[in-house]
Amino acid sequence: MQLDTLIVNGIIVTVNPDFEIIGNGWVGIKDGQMVAVQPHRPGYLLPGALETVDAKGGIVMPGLVNTHTHLPMTLFRGLADDLPLMTWLNDHIFPAEATFIQPESVYAGTLLACTELLLSGTTTCCDGYFYEHFSAQAVLLSGLRAVLGQGVIDFPAPGVPDPSENTSVARNFIQRWQNVDPLIQPSIFCHAPYTCSEKTLREAKEIARSTGSLYQIHVAETRSEYELIKERHHMSPIAYLESLNILDSRTLLVHAIWLDDADIDIVARSGAAISHAPESAMKLGSGIARIQDYIQAEIPVGLGTDGCASNNNQDMFQEMDITAKLHKVSTLNPQAMKSRTVIEMATIAGARAIGMDRTIGSLEPGKQADIIIIDTQAPHLTPLYHPESHIVYAAKGSDVRDVMISGKWRVKNRGLVSLNLDEILDQARAEGKRIQQWRTHLEPT
Numbered sequence: 001m002q003l004d005t006l007i008v009n010g011i012i013v014t015v016n017p018d019f020e021i022i023g024n025g026w027v028g029i030k031d032g033q034m035v036a037v038q039p040h041r042p043g044y045l046l047p048g049a050l051e052t053v054d055a056k057g058g059i060v061m062p063g064l065v066n067t068h069t070h071l072p073m074t075l076f077r078g079l080a081d082d083l084p085l086m087t088w089l090n091d092h093i094f095p096a097e098a099t100f101i102q103p104e105s106v107y108a109g110t111l112l113a114c115t116e117l118l119l120s121g122t123t124t125c126c127d128g129y130f131y132e133h134f135s136a137q138a139v140l141l142s143g144l145r146a147v148l149g150q151g152v153i154d155f156p157a158p159g160v161p162d163p164s165e166n167t168s169v170a171r172n173f174i175q176r177w178q179n180v181d182p183l184i185q186p187s188i189f190c191h192a193p194y195t196c197s198e199k200t201l202r203e204a205k206e207i208a209r210s211t212g213s214l215y216q217i218h219v220a221e222t223r224s225e226y227e228l229i230k231e232r233h234h235m236s237p238i239a240y241l242e243s244l245n246i247l248d249s250r251t252l253l254v255h256a257i258w259l260d261d262a263d264i265d266i267v268a269r270s271g272a273a274i275s276h277a278p279e280s281a282m283k284l285g286s287g288i289a290r291i292q293d294y295i296q297a298e299i300p301v302g303l304g305t306d307g308c309a310s311n312n313n314q315d316m317f318q319e320m321d322i323t324a325k326l327h328k329v330s331t332l333n334p335q336a337m338k339s340r341t342v343i344e345m346a347t348i349a350g351a352r353a354i355g356m357d358r359t360i361g362s363l364e365p366g367k368q369a370d371i372i373i374i375d376t377q378a379p380h381l382t383p384l385y386h387p388e389s390h391i392v393y394a395a396k397g398s399d400v401r402d403v404m405i406s407g408k409w410r411v412k413n414r415g416l417v418s419l420n421l422d423e424i425l426d427q428a429r430a431e432g433k434r435i436q437q438w439r440t441h442l443e444p445t
């Protein structure tokens with residue numbers, strides 16, 4: 001069989017069910033899928049291929065799955081920091097969104113986000129925002145694989161001035177983007193149980209169920225949210241969602257920090273998944289999710305960066321590093337979160353959380369060829385004893401040399417293959433200038 005691409009001379013971290021690591025192996029790709037993931041055997045004649053790529057001893061692994069993004073918020077990176085969630089949202093982010101979020105800015109901010117994700121090894125993201133139609137256009141151009149959720153909230157939002165239309169706008173978005181491209185899955189994203197009414201939450205779930213889409217929601221993010229929902233509904237945020245019949249295997253609970261034992265049990269029984277975004281939760285002082293307990297309860301847990309206004313980057317390598325260390329220090333146990341577990345969260349478990357583990361998340365024949373190559377020819381990656389250790393504790397997004405999605409190279413030798421980075425940066429700078437002028441006007445010095 002003639003292959004399209006053959007990747008040779010790599011340390012292959014498969015993230016298959018046995019977490020098999022092949023010290024020197026090759027990957028064969030045909031029609032966008034992996035057809036072979038094999039150790040190198042001296043004397044064995046490799047199949048012919050249109051293209052052979054030498055990993056030069058670098059790490060070959062599944063593309064990273066970022067289970068929580070707000071792509072256009074790259075434009076708000078560094079706009080307002082060091083604030084509690086509610087002050088940050090109400091005094092800074094919501095006003096900035098009301099003033100600046102338009103189709104053009106969503107498109108420009110999303111393209112900027114896509115370049116950052118691709119260059120740092122993310123091949124799939126799970127997103128939610130407003131004007132998601134324009135995000136989808138930018139994502140489609142970038143070649144990223146994505147679940148894209150139209151945001152739903154019960155007050156006037158960018159593109160949805162009348163909140164009574166929030167769920168119908170989301171339904172239209174899903175219908176518009178279903179079956180457009182295999183890389184794009186439309187979804188619905190309810191902002192939170194404290195910004196959406198019971199009616200909105202239920203309607204959104206009905207739309208998700210009837211279209212087979214992923215239902216995303218920020219929930220139990222802060223203690224104040226937990227207390228607010230308890231006061232309003234006399235139950236925890238998780239129990240509240242359960243009471244509305246929202247939790248099932250197509251529900252992604254984002255943050256899910258303030259869960260008690262009963263909540264963990266509810267989530268585990270429902271089949272719902274959790275997106276863990278520790279850097280954002282640390283920056284906003286939201287709390288520390290009991291991730292080890294969630295994993296023990298067999299809840300699918302993926303990693304996410306959250307939007308750039310609360311992180312402030314989309315580097316999944318940094319997220320992995322922080323995840324491993326946060327759970328060690330919070331439990332005073334260096335064995336609490338091992339590098340393999342964290343890599344799984346950033347790949348196969350993340351894929352499971354968004355319903356894609358049959359097609360992506362590991363390097364196995366029959367799966368989509370979403371592959372990254374990490375250049376290990378660097379002082380901070382030398383020598384190399386345990387690849388999984390380097391991935392979590394030493395590598396950075398900037399060490400990613402090549403990125404393939406569905407068999408197509410999107411990054412080669414640290415450069416974007418099909419996007420013009422200079423143009424995208426210029427456009428983002430222009431948007432940034434407009435935002436800066438507004439800020440200067442608001443805060444005269």
Ligand SMILES: [Zn+2]
Nearest residue numbers: 070218306307
């Ligand atoms: Zn978020």
